[in-house]
Amino acid sequence: MTDSLPATSPESATVEAEVLQDARLWRKDGWTARVIKNEDDDGWAVEMIKDGEPEPALVGPWTMGRDKKNPKPLDTGAFNTLVKTATEVLRRHEQQLHAMLHKRVSVSVAAGDIDVTLEIVPDEYEPYAVLTALDVFGEQVGQQRVAPTFKLTKACATAWAEGGFGRID
Template sequence: MTDELKEPVNEARLWSDGQWTARVINNDDDDGWAVAMYLDGQSEPALVGPWTMGRDKKNPKPLDVNAFNTLVKTAKEVIRRSEQQLHAQLNKNVSITVKGERIRVALAIVPDEEGATATLSAFDALDAELARVRVEPTFKLNVDTAVAWAAGGFGRLR
């Protein structure tokens, strides 16, 4: 979407509140209709889903305030889940016991177009940092690698 839709728009196939825009489009997968939800400033839709046919079984049902509000809520949920999934992929934690103490080992990956970076950290039961080293973004964190790192004195990993 471009910045052209800043004012609220309430049309049968286009509805906008200045932040979100719902656009009813032809569904390329079948003879029906779909609705695409765009967040202001984004070129790709946050959500695309089927849209109901109107009474004539030819044209789409017009958008209305209730449908728009439901679509906004659903699109926000899709974005939130996507962000949670990305966070889970980039941040992993395992807990291990070393010399009777519980230690949390965390891997944090920072994506970058020029090359991702990653940091492996160890924290005690009070969440005080015990150690931090840079690792390859491809490092596989699991209980075994965490225990091996701790057993090696939390030194640099190759």
């Protein structure tokens, strides 16, 4: 007689451990939704946390249940909507950060059309920025390290190009 073992493999046990579907806590596909007491009033809130992140990507109000005391339980539709919304919030945050760290202006000078980019490197100890000039063929024609607070404008890009891409103070 042989001992019967459960039909789950270590792989399926790992997958099962990653999926949690409770009334106030869902964990699936790299996201955790948790219904929490709203600190500002008597209501409830839901927070969405992406796996590996220390802070929630999204915190919002959550619907009260029928008894008007306890929160409405999480369900598949609500969880999927929360994941979609939180993903969009993160995407917009990444786009905003990219826009803050990468600037580009185009100028026309005697030598031709030039694209000037400013790439800010937000190093924790020594942040800096790099100003780069590219010609119409995408070839680098000038580069200069500048302060991370440097403001890239058409006027300063034109002056830099007309000055032969020398040092900017």
